[in-house]
Amino acid sequence: MITIQVNGSPRQIDLEPDTPLLWVLRDVIGLTGTKFGCGIAQCGACTVHIDGKPMRSCSVPIGALNGAKVTTIEGLSPDNSHPVQRAWIAEDVPQCGYCQSGQIMAAAAFLKEFPSPTDADIDANITNICRCGTYERLRRAIHRAADMMKA
Amino acid sequence: MHGTHVTPTVSRRHFILTAATAAGGFMIGIGAPRAAHAGTVPAQPWNDDNGYAPNEIDAWIAIDPDDSILIRYQRSEMGQGSMTALPMMITEELQCDWSKVRIEYASANRNIREKKVYGAMFSHGSQSVRASQKMMQQVGASARERLIAAAAARWNVPASECSAAQSVVTHKPSGQSLRYGELAADAAKITLSAEPAIKTPAQFTFIPRPLPRVDVVHKTDGSAKFGMDAQVPGMVFAAITACPVPGGKLKSVDESVLAGAPGILKVVKLDNAVAVVATDTYWRAKRALSRLQPEWDTGEAGKVDSEQLSKMYRAALDEPMQTARNDGNVDQAFSGGAKTFEAIYETPYLSHSPMEPMNATVNLQPDRLDVWVGTQDAGEALEAAAKASGLQPEQVYVHNGFIGGGFGRRDANDEVKQAIAIAKAVQRPVKLVWTREEDTRQDKFRPHAVVAFKAATGPDGLPTAWSMRVVTSSILASVGVKLPPGKIEPQTVAGLADNGYNVPNMRVQSLVKNTHLPVWFWRAPGVNQHTFAIESFLDEMAVANGIDPYQMRRKLLANKPDWLKVLDAAAEKGDWGKPLPQGSGRGIAICTDCDSLCAEVAEVTVKPDGQVKVNRVTVALDTRYMVNPLTIAEQAEGSVIYNLSAALYGKITIKDGAAVQGNFDTYRMVRLAEAPKIDVYLMPSGGKVWGGAGEPATPPIAAAVANAIFAATGKRLRSLPISDHDLSSGSA
Amino acid sequence: MTIISKGLCCGVLLALCAAGTSWADETTSPPSNTGEYLARAGDCVSCHSAPGGKAFAGGLKMGSPLGNIYSTNITPDPETGIGGYSLQDFDRAVRSGIAKDGHRLYPAMPYPSYAKLTDANVKALYDFFMKEVPAVDQANRPNEIPSYLSFRWPLAIWSLLFTPSSSYVNKSGHDADWNRGAYLVQGLGHCGACHTPRGIAFQEKALDDGSADYLSGAELDAWYAPDLRGDLRTGLGGWSKEDIVDFLKGGHNKGEAVFGSMIDVVNNSTPYMSDSDLNAIAVYLKSLPATAAQPAYGYDDATTTALRGGHATQPGAATYTGVCWACHGYDGKGFSPYTPALAGNPVLLDNDPSSLINLVLNGSNPLVVKGTPDAYRMPQFRQQLSDQQIAEVVTFIRNGWGNQAPAITAADVAKLRKSTDPTSDQVIILKMR
């Protein structure tokens, strides 16, 4: 039995320890905001925060997570009010939206470490794939969120 | 900041838009759209019942006593924004308060039962807006007139003395007014003796307007429900692998390796696939599936590889072809040409690779089938589901979700048929999910094409004769559509036969050579591959004849003011002709697609080690009309990135009859670090038809980048992807 | 509660689960003297079967310094296989490298190792191949060795020089476990074929523990087969016996994961061996002294802190946080034992970076333990990362978290990029029958 905290609530997981966190979130707990895109840590659609750090949940086995605190897109803010979410809405970033939970989680964690990011910082750290090609707006939204966090 | 430029300017009809560019187009300035005017859509967009609501005026519109308005949306939402745009068109005519509008998917089931009241339900060919435009306006206008008639009857005044605005009907002479919510029940009973005329674009007051898309809020907090997210009580999870060689069959599979495995419900054998069904997680099903070693019967197709296909296509260039266009006398003109040019261009198979892998969830009961899926065509999905299940179409309910990217792929509904077959075998609600590898390999690919050009140029350096011959495979054959004999498949010559160039002798021909590989519509079908070829070849001629490639196009488009306008805008805004450092270059390309026009300029740097960086792309797009310019700009940006991934890296190689590439490590995508800055200029020119917005900015980028690489390095690329070519400075 | 979550209570089982053997049968250890068991221990199937082909029918392409050679059909088919072999013929092929028709086998067949087999084991193997392996009618593929190089007579001299002439003899002063381990490692396991450096005649420099060269690590086929001796950083000095057993049994242990051509060995051989044999192997390997005095590895979390705080500025750090961190963590510890650690991993610490570069470029073939593919697999990065980026990130991880190893250059990567192929995600399970 593995215990993890998901968005503040403790969860007991009774599954093979090699099961990726992604499927625990989606299929067992029913938090479907975290998406499956590739399953091999290439796309970032499954990005969540584990103990505050961005991780790709498709490649994190729950067996390694006993006691960990997991935050998913559903837990980023109670009301879509996190600066990154507000910036995303203001820039009308999402198209199909499928990659965006992951993009937002990646950006939110990134901005904690890079409160005044340069474009080069963004390039190096936000490596999630967006097939709809929202990169232009996404970059703008990250800068906007950074500004909002400072204000 | 880059992107669609924020231009502080006159606000006409709340829409920051100005006729500011020298090219006479609009430069749209889109800052942060505010939520003040927001219509809404539920996070779970599908309707779980059979598609009725209280207080309906008709199948499209319901107005509650509190004035909130439900508008049904009959097509799909995959990020292209028509779930916002179509209700905006209804709003334009209905004269209602956008902030009170709620949107939900129209029921495909009701469409069957009520004689196609919603018409066609598909979203493809950039048609959602343009093919619905008249219908949407009519729907809004009729409801408005019925509300007015209801008010007029209530007041006992002629309807002509009443008018509607912001969800209120007013009788001007008496100053009386009634809210829509107070009139809806009466309006529902009214039949108009004649349909009202719809507005002309000049009469629009609400559109065009850059509004935030209604689905965006749900796509920032994880609540938006995609097909992948459907949850049905008692649901089990299926993973599938189909024969890697299309057309192959399952010979055998030893399922004994899964005997006693915990949580495994069943191994389901289909004609051409094996699925494993697990009770608790998709992961369990996927892991169990990976333990099976199915044997396939692949026949001769199992011996095919890319090299053979390429040879076969090239050899077929000399075979007789169908003619799509034949102006003047090409053969005669060749003999008189001052200079001739010949080149063969080749473009590879591509996968669609939408971000959301194929999936479908079904609940099959004896007398009812429910399907949850993100489909580009709910109507077609319903028909396919009925056929696969053996139920009547009236018994099938398709619950469309937000689609995690379509690009043409989610038109085929093959995942739906598979899910139904599995549900039949396990007698439980099933969620079927494809792995990314399956999604890539079992795609119906963008066709592989070979184009042979021959052209002659005159003393002024301009082409006098131009022959284009294409060998490719037929998308319609994959769809199952048979063209009448003698009719040429439009996609085989799209981007070539419809070029805008004034060349007196021009012939465009094609030959269909089908292989075992299914091919399909891929964002801007036909045009996406042929624009690379034709626009690169034109560049070859320009350079060889010492003419600036932009000027060459100008001359050949001299009699086409609308083409010239987008070309000039792209060149001017893209700084055409301005100096660039060593190792950098600009390229330009133009096309027509879906009745729109698009020109793009790409600015590229090629590093000494051969790495290509596209720094900046300027897009000039004429969609003729616009509903939501914000969405159109987004579509243009997305189109550029989509085809840039393909141009730089995209290629499905065939080995032993099967696609080699699987996940994103072998089928590479442009990421943020490689994404150019994109400036979009929208310049709707009006006219008779409405143009599409989701696709037309897709094709030019490949040629624009290839031409820019030539400008930077002197290396001419006649095949894609670019990553196949050695562009390092030492190389030949 | 599933079988596996029960396993969590037990340290050893946990490691087994790590390999993803959710349903693998870990309990049965076949008797260690049957022909089938010995064929597993010798990993005959990995070389004598081609992907998608029939077991033991041969046809696997193997590169050699002379040109490509193809493994042969060793099923009992009388025409194309070894159906016509007597026990003596078989013995001569296995222990002396001479085929029935008298031609000399290329030493891709590890007969210098197999020479150490006991008579009884050769007989058991013979019986297995003759009676239990189904005959497959599949002609051998001619080797692609230029004719001027294909004279086989020098092989006779080679064999004479480099093949021991008798079976393994127990060494006194060592217990039964040690001797059994030595027999398996030197003989059937032919570990030295990859892990012992080769001399100028392409011979293994040593065939047993009498030399410090033995199993001291070697480059081979663009991989570096690591040092298996007691070296603290680059060898097995930091591994316990249990770590070795876990690794052979499931392809993983506390921090490392199998890669490269060793994947074939774990896919087809070691997990099928008995616990006592694996333990014997571990006992023997742990007895091999270090060849160099190395300070023990010590974890240093400065790299972690810098990566987490976003202020790691070394070249390669950005690639790490953009790409590698997702599976190997900011702390370089991976998700042990599921995905390998980079911190302190002997493979990273060796001077020879071939394996690392190869892995980053090409990824890893699927590890399949007793029919169950591994849950996690290293993808390939040859498309996404340039030579320079790979050089930087590999240098970064070779010097992060207390690791210390020489920097590598873009030219090193370019060389391997040309000479290696990407792996495939296709799961191949070779069956023995």
Ligand code: FES
């Ligand atoms: S699904 Fe996890 S990174 Fe793609």
Ligand code: FES
């Ligand atoms: S918004 Fe569709 S994939 Fe990013």
